[in-house]
Amino acid sequence: MTEETSGFDDAREPADVSSGDTPEAAESKAAPPSSEEGAAPAGDEAVANVGLTAQLDQVRTALNERTADLQRLQAEYQNYRRRVERDRIAVKEIAVANLLTELLPTLDDIGRAREHGQLVGDFKSVAESLEMVAAKMGLQQFGKEGEPFDPTVHEALMHSYAPDVTETTCVAILQPGYRIGERTIRPARVAVAEPQPGAQPAKGESEGDSKAETAEKADDKESGGPDEG
Numbered sequence: 001m002t003e004e005t006s007g008f009d010d011a012r013e014p015a016d017v018s019s020g021d022t023p024e025a026a027e028s029k030a031a032p033p034s035s036e037e038g039a040a041p042a043g044d045e046a047v048a049n050v051g052l053t054a055q056l057d058q059v060r061t062a063l064n065e066r067t068a069d070l071q072r073l074q075a076e077y078q079n080y081r082r083r084v085e086r087d088r089i090a091v092k093e094i095a096v097a098n099l100l101t102e103l104l105p106t107l108d109d110i111g112r113a114r115e116h117g118q119l120v121g122d123f124k125s126v127a128e129s130l131e132m133v134a135a136k137m138g139l140q141q142f143g144k145e146g147e148p149f150d151p152t153v154h155e156a157l158m159h160s161y162a163p164d165v166t167e168t169t170c171v172a173i174l175q176p177g178y179r180i181g182e183r184t185i186r187p188a189r190v191a192v193a194e195p196q197p198g199a200q201p202a203k204g205e206s207e208g209d210s211k212a213e214t215a216e217k218a219d220d221k222e223s224g225g226p227d228e229g
Contacts, residue, residue, distance in 0.1 A: 097185050100139050100178070104186060107134065108175060138180045143173045143188030153177060153184055158191035168194050 110127040113119045119127055142153065149156065149168040157174055165171075170190040177188030 093180065093183070096137055097180055097183065100134060100137060100180065101185050103130070103134060104178060107131065107178075111176065140179050141176045142179060143170070143176045143190065145170060145173055149190070149192045153179075153187055154192075155187040155189045156192045157189050160191070160193045161196045162193035163196045165193050165195055168192050 107130075110119065110131065113123075113127070147170050149170055154170060154177070158172070160171070162169075162171065169192065170188075171193045172191035173188060174191060175186075175189040177184065178186050
């Protein structure tokens with residue numbers, strides 16, 4: 001009697017349950033996933049995309065800021081280079097001008113020696129070499145007799161009047177002027193002559209008087225001569 005009962009219990013035991021799993025575990029494995037469990041991964045993916053988009057916007061903003069900083073820095077560097085180059089040229093011109101200014105008395109002596117015929121021999125070759133070097137450094141001489149007086153480039157040391165000039169004119173160059181490019185390092189020292197005072201007005205008055213006398217004579221002829229008594 002007892003043996004038959006135990007055999008009946010063995011027949012009712014499920015055949016697919018493994019020896020190590022409980023019935024609850026087997027049911028959980030066999031049950032299909034619910035709809036909530038299937039929707040969870042899709043929501044996580046959307047949140048991840050939003051986070052990546054925000055990070056991308058931040059990176060783009062930072063990139064634009066760094067690009068603007070780089071462009072500004074490059075512009076400042078170019079301006080700095082231009083300032084340095086301009087200052088370097090200015091310093092060079094000032095140094096050359098100072099050097100040539102110290103040589104002007106020597107060049108004046110050479111010019112006077114040439115005028116008096118004393119520039120001969122070795123002294124002539126040395127003087128010409130010095131003048132050539134000064135010219136290569138940009139020194140230019142100016143000032144000629146007969147040119148109009150310009151107070152910006154001429155310095156009048158002597159003054160006179162002349163009847164044959166119509167404006168203030170340089171009639172003698174006492175010392176030539178020198179310039180480097182557009183910069184005058186010494187004005188030309190000259191003697192100037194102005195038109196004779198009253199010469200042109202006197203001429204105009206005489207012409208006016210003669211015209212008035214001619215007109216008066218013509219009136220007299222038309223009226224039959226001047227009235228008597």
